[in-house]
Amino acid sequence: MNIIVCIKQVPDTTEIKIDPVKNTLIREGVPSIMNPDDKGGLELALQMKDKYGANVTVITMGPPQADLILREAFAMGVDRAILLSDRKFAGADTLATSYALAGAIKTLDYDLIIAGRQAIDGDTAQVGPEMAEHLGLPQVSYVIDAERKENGNFIVKKENEDSVQTLEVEGKCVLTVLASAFEARYMTVAGIVDAYNKEVEVWGADKLDVDENKLGLKGSPTKVWQSFPKQLKAPGEVFEVSEEEAVEIIVKKLKEKHLI
Amino acid sequence: MDIKDYKNVYVFAEQRGGMIQSVAYELLGKARDLADALGEKVVAMLLGHNVKDQAQSLIEMGADEVLVADCPELKDYLTEQYSQVVYQMITAGCPSIVLYGATTIGRDLAPRIASRLKTGLTADCTKLEIGIVEETGEKQFRSTRPAFGGNLMATILCPNTRPQMSTVRPGVMQKRVREAGRKGTITMFAPKFDTSKFKVKVIETKMNCKCADDIADAKILVSGGRGVHDKEGFNKLQALADVLGGMVSSSRAMVDAGIMDHCFQVGQTGKTVRPNLYMACGISGAIQHLAGMEESDFIIAINKDKYAPIFSAADLGIVGDLHKIVPMLTERLKKDVEK
Structure with missing residues (x-):
């Protein structure tokens, strides 16, 4: 079985702070990581490799520095890594990104494509389903478990707000995976050493099965018009008093606001 | 077709188990504001099986028209079945704006439709408004959403393709007060299914919510x-x-x-x-x-x-x-x- 996993390098958004004076994002010193849901997807692929035997290829689109997460993927146990890196990809929104990924995947042999549900920098959850559509494949999103049947179908569990659904998918498909369902394995020491002896393939736009007009900024229907740090409301009063006084202050406020 | 010819605000009226979800009414409330600002209509898309009796409820909550696709194929949400119908409704009606709830269903369906229509989609919006372009005086749909884990807000436009599509999380927009007996049009929509694309089937659905109240x-x-x-x-x-x-x-x-x-x-x-x-x-x-x-x-x-x-x-x-x-x-x- 050939499995392709789409991953993304993202800033660790839990480490991002706002500069209180300039009111801008402080991005320096913020570590770049493999997006958590993607790492969950990679773990699912590696579990399938352990169980059924599979060739696992990871693919990412990004700047040359994204090489780092591909090395990490090698160290976790993948067989092949592809970096889509070209100025023509720059400025892509989710539609143009999914189009480029689909254009790369079309040139590969695969039985299953796995992606993370969403990336923590954009939180859109759009690239997986948009890519599935470009490839004309069925999709299951919010995946928490997947097995392969003898006949090549997949039995997939997905988590909704109020239910867990078990679905059967006929043949090739795209699954988008929740990090919470797959605790990613650690890199092995031998894997880390090995990771730097393996080749990361770097592909430009000319390697893909695409119309170049649909890539990057040109191929992106959405445009960011403005961005701004979130306006925090004026802070309220904070009291550091005895418990008895605290209770009275709360009761008084609740009455004032007609909440009791 | 010129983008100026795309008119009306469509809302995907999500139902589960035959129950219209709260988020659909919240979206209708916002769609009403947008449509009024544009001088256009609000159209709800209701897909399911044995759901047509609920169309009037969508009118009372702000829709001018409800497109109903009511057939056994649409009983459970499945990506391809729903995508085919929503795609057909949109290509037939040419709306300027389409809104979906940012639920597990909406976030599965909307990107699929965006990719099929080759148009823009903005996820998890916290603010939707019609602004006026300073230079031209034209009306413009603006979607604002958090990014970078909520540290930054971004306002997104979809200038050159139609429809302009956005998802909104449940609880973000406010419903209108129900207007009992409000008049509107209910239109039955007969989808044409390409069943060769139906590759996913539901084996089991286990309800897991332990809370009776939301x-x-x-x-x-x-x-x-x-x-x-x-x-x-x-x-x-x-x-x-x-x-x-x-x-x-x-x-x-x-x-x-x-x-x-x-x-x-x-x-x-x-x-x-x-x-x-x-x-x-x-x-x-x-x-x-x-x-x-x-x-x-x-x-x-x-x-x-x-x-x-x-x-x-x-x-x-x-x-x-x-x-x-x-x-x-x-x-x-x-x-x-x-x-």
Whole structure:
């Protein structure tokens, strides 16, 4: 079985702070990581490799520095890594990104494509389903478990707000995976050493099965018009008093606001 | 076709098990504002099996027209079945704007449609408005959403393709007051299915929600975080919630710790709530949590750590031990009730 996993390098958004004076994002010193849901997807692929035997290829689109997460993927146990890196990809929104990924995947042999549900920098959850559509494949999103049947179908569990659904998918498909369902394995020491002896393939736009007009900024229907740090409301009063006084202050406020 | 010829605001009226979801009504409320600003109509798309009787309800909540696709193929949500119908409705009607709930269904369907239509989609919007372009005086649809884990807000446009599509999380927009007997058009839509594309089938659906009531509907929430420690701590919050006539909710930390069920979780990976009163007890106030509750009318925070970020979002902050203050407050309020 050939499995392709789409991953993304993202800033660790839990480490991002706002500069209180300039009111801008402080991005320096913020570590770049493999997006958590993607790492969950990679773990699912590696579990399938352990169980059924599979060739696992990871693919990412990004700047040359994204090489780092591909090395990490090698160290976790993948067989092949592809970096889509070209100025023509720059400025892509989710539609143009999914189009480029689909254009790369079309040139590969695969039985299953796995992606993370969403990336923590954009939180859109759009690239997986948009890519599935470009490839004309069925999709299951919010995946928490997947097995392969003898006949090549997949039995997939997905988590909704109020239910867990078990679905059967006929043949090739795209699954988008929740990090919470797959605790990613650690890199092995031998894997880390090995990771730097393996080749990361770097592909430009000319390697893909695409119309170049649909890539990057040109191929992106959405445009960011403005961005701004979130306006925090004026802070309220904070009291550091005895418990008895605290209770009275709360009761008084609740009455004032007609909440009791 | 010129983009100026695309008209009307469409809403995907999500139903589950034949029940129209609250988010559909919230979207209709916002769609009404947008359509009025544009001088266009609000059209709801209702897909399902044996759902057509509910079309009138969508009209009473703001739709001018309801397109109903009612057939057995649409009983359960399945990506391809629903995509084919929504795609056909959109290509037949040429709306300028389409809105979806940012639910597991909406976030599965909307990108599929965006990719099929080759148009733009903006996820999890917190604000949708019609602005005026300064240079030309033209009306422009603007979608604002958080990015970078809620640290940054971005306003997104979709200038050159139609329709312009956005998703909105449940609890973010406000429903209109129901207008009983409101008049509108109900149009039955006959989809043409390409069944060769149906590759997914449902084997089993297990309902897993342990909560009968939805925290998103509660007027008062007493919410607990790491500082509550354990189930016993939550019992204290429950006692207070009972006196106040509210519900207990939770931060992500306590859900991850297995102490509270996911359906009680407030925040970016949980629910968005905007109750009249939100009492944050022992919640530090990570930006992902604030994203889910900061629109509450009145916020009280109780936390031992006076530097906890929750205090910046609170209208009233108490630096102190919730394990003492919450039971004392409960007793005090009980006395008030007895009086």
